[in-house]
Amino acid sequence: MVCFKRLEYDRTVDIGKKYVQETTRLRFKPGSEFQKHFPDYSTVITDGNIKSLTDFKIPLLITEKWQERFQKSLNDLQIKAINEYRILDGKSLLVVAPTSSGKTFIGEMAAAKVVIQRQKAVFLLPTEH
Numbered sequence: 126m127v128c129f130k131r132l133e134y135d136r137t138v139d140i141g142k143k144y145v146q147e148t149t150r151l152r153f154k155p156g157s158e159f160q161k162h163f164p165d166y167s168t169v170i171t172d173g174n175i176k177s178l179t180d181f182k183i184p185l186l187i188t189e190k191w192q193e194r195f196q197k198s199l200n201d202l203q204i205k206a207i208n209e210y211r212i213l214d215g216k217s218l219l220v221v222a223p224t225s226s227g228k229t230f231i232g233e234m235a236a237a238k239v240v241i242q243r244q245k246a247v248f249l250l251p252t253e254h
Contacts, residue, residue: 173198
């Protein structure tokens, strides 16, 4: 079991002529810092190498095909989607980013992962007129 200390801080907020005392709780979500501080409870992360996706139980055949298609490694947006938002661990994510930023491949990776697990995936793509 992992025990987390609840971190809080107090602040005084000036709203007009009144001062209000409030307590704010800091929220943490597992990411690269979590992995560093809690290695026993860490999940798999990627360093950006497409073939490292086999650590997420994506077959080598698929990662090799992706490597052929995308000669470079994963970009920062894709790494963040995997490591921080855990798309390959079954978490949902809505990605809003500029054109050619790697959104489609994020969806493709997530869809491939659930299909491999014999689950259903819905993948929406825009169409051109």
